[in-house]
Amino acid sequence: MNRAKIRVFVEDDLGAGETLNLAGHAHYLTNVMRLQVDAEIAVFNGRDGEWTARLVEAGKRRVTAQCLTRTLDQSTPPDLWLLFAPIKKARTDFIVEKATEMGARRIQPVFTRFTNSERVRPEKLHAHCIEAAEQCGGVFVPELSDPAPLDKVLDYWPQDRKLMFCDEMSARMDTLDALRSTGGDKWAILIGPEGGFAADEAARLRDMAQTVPVNLGPRILRADTAAVAAMALWQVALGDWRA
Amino acid sequence: MNRAKIRVFVEDDLGAGETLNLAGHAHYLTNVMRLQVDAEIAVFNGRDGEWTARLVEAGKRRVTAQCLTRTLDQSTPPDLWLLFAPIKKARTDFIVEKATEMGARRIQPVFTRFTNSERVRPEKLHAHCIEAAEQCGGVFVPELSDPAPLDKVLDYWPQDRKLMFCDEMSARMDTLDALRSTGGDKWAILIGPEGGFAADEAARLRDMAQTVPVNLGPRILRADTAAVAAMALWQVALGDWRA
Structure with missing residues (x-):
């Protein structure tokens, strides 16, 4: 073995x-x-x-x-970022570990209105990324961006990077079609906090031209579950899990 | 909220x-x-x-x-079972929690050759399923089967239940096509232990008519990550995440 x-x-x-x-x-x-x-x-x-x-x-x-x-050989995952609102420590660690395994290029913690922002220690999260890569045979360690308010991150959002917005309110169930028909090779996935997004945050996200709202099924998922599920769908639709 | x-x-x-x-x-x-x-x-x-x-x-x-x-109203997830080899306690608890959120109808712990079988306490796992349903707004609690050796479970495997076998060795990358073209509404997902399956276990699985081997991408995933990712792909291909 x-x-x-x-x-x-x-x-x-x-x-x-x-x-x-x-x-x-x-x-x-x-x-x-x-x-x-x-x-x-x-x-x-x-x-x-x-x-x-x-x-x-x-x-x-x-x-x-x-x-x-x-x-x-060195291999680098597709150009996918994971944006998530920090949750309690064990689950934040878990999201970072899972993002490494699932092939995120970059991880960006974001503070939203309803984020229960316990202190996030980037150097600890970076250590978790490394540990995940060590244990899972990976040769790539995601870049970890400094935690920042969601509004600031959106103020500077790149024109050419699509944003897969995991929106419980989205009636759109054709997630794979939505991803494939949008296409492109620069993407990010945004996972909300446990309390969901504030109404104006959600409205701003839906209004952005780069946003692709998707629905992750009829059951409410915890943020850590949603992160893995969303990355699996993205990888199979547009990433390196494609046939 | x-x-x-x-x-x-x-x-x-x-x-x-x-x-x-x-x-x-x-x-x-x-x-x-x-x-x-x-x-x-x-x-x-x-x-x-x-x-x-x-x-x-x-x-x-x-x-x-x-x-x-x-x-x-009462709602019941699709007829999907999750079979997994127990791993260390925190991650086993996690798999059970995630299976509940992702919509498993039934959870079956299986002991494989390379399972590091710490003791599994079904009543504790059942309590975790309930807690996950309580916290995630679910109205369904998966049935938890008694842990059993994989060989015994396969001896009595139902003729009409397909088995999504998450096989690192599978070269087949068209997971969604493999699931959709097989179709049917009775399925199970089998996630292996951290050390993988023994050669004869994998051979037996591949030989079964009900088996659909799938590949979960180029990176090695931990068992708990693989469980969530595989369930996401199944739900979107054949379950209640379909458009």
Whole structure:
């Protein structure tokens, strides 16, 4: 089972013969996994694919490895952003993890009128993205944008980026057709907060030329469920899950 | 925001004038939510839709209510089962919650060769289904089958129930076409354990006439992510998310 192999994210450039400083992973590699010199691990940096590396030093603090051969080419998911309103911590972590697995290029937390905005710590969310990529064999880590008010994000919304607006009030059930007929390769998905959008927020969203309102079925979904479901529909309609 | 209303699941039959025994919810209703006599709540039992009920007694132990008017008709999701291999507790709870939101009729935990079978407590999972339905405004609670070995479940697999087999090894990317062209209204989705299926398990699954292997994209998904994504694709292709 290849998937059980030890994979770590590094900042360094990867290439045959490069020496990697793994001090940041020392506890995990030498205490938790009990690796010793000559052990082989997988490394990725989000840019250069996945490589095999062999430990050269395996101390309590100092761990270095030599980069050997590339095992996976770099791949980048489609140009899809996920915008979501932060919810309570465990579920926010979960959304970020799921966005990584489902192939978001960028994640943007947005504060809406009804966001129960517990403090969002971007560096923690970034760590969750990395962990998700490490565990799921990914070679790409989504970019995490600083949390911002929804209104500000919409003020600067790119003309050429479509916005899949998951709108409980939308009567439109032909989600796949709506996505496919709109087409284009720059998209974002917007998932609302648990309390829904304020009326004027929803009205502004519906008025934007870039918006494609979609409906996610007859049952009310939590934000984290909606994020995964919406990304699955987008990937199969327009992304890299297409036939 | 209607969704903030207090909703509880009851076993009793619901109908105008019925008296409901809410002793099982006494702590939540009177201590946590501090409701008093005459407060109105929403109740559902999975069979009779959602009703408004007014508290008649609101004691520490004894809480009763009178059922007033129906606020939602009963609705039942499509005939979709979710089969999944239990994983660590938090994620198993999560799968059960998500299956409820996404509209599974029945949930069947299965033990596979590579299942890290921590103990599964069906009564706890059932409580999670109820909680998910309470919080998401649902009026249906999925049936929870006793955990069973996958082999046994397949030994008695119904002739007329299709099996959407989420198979990482499947090269077939046309998931929606595969589902639609198979058609039918009795289905199940099978999500494998973190370590994947054993070779003979996968071979047996692929050999079954009822099996429709599908691929969930180029990234490896955790079991809980795969469950939500697969249900979204099924609902939009064959279930009640169709146009």
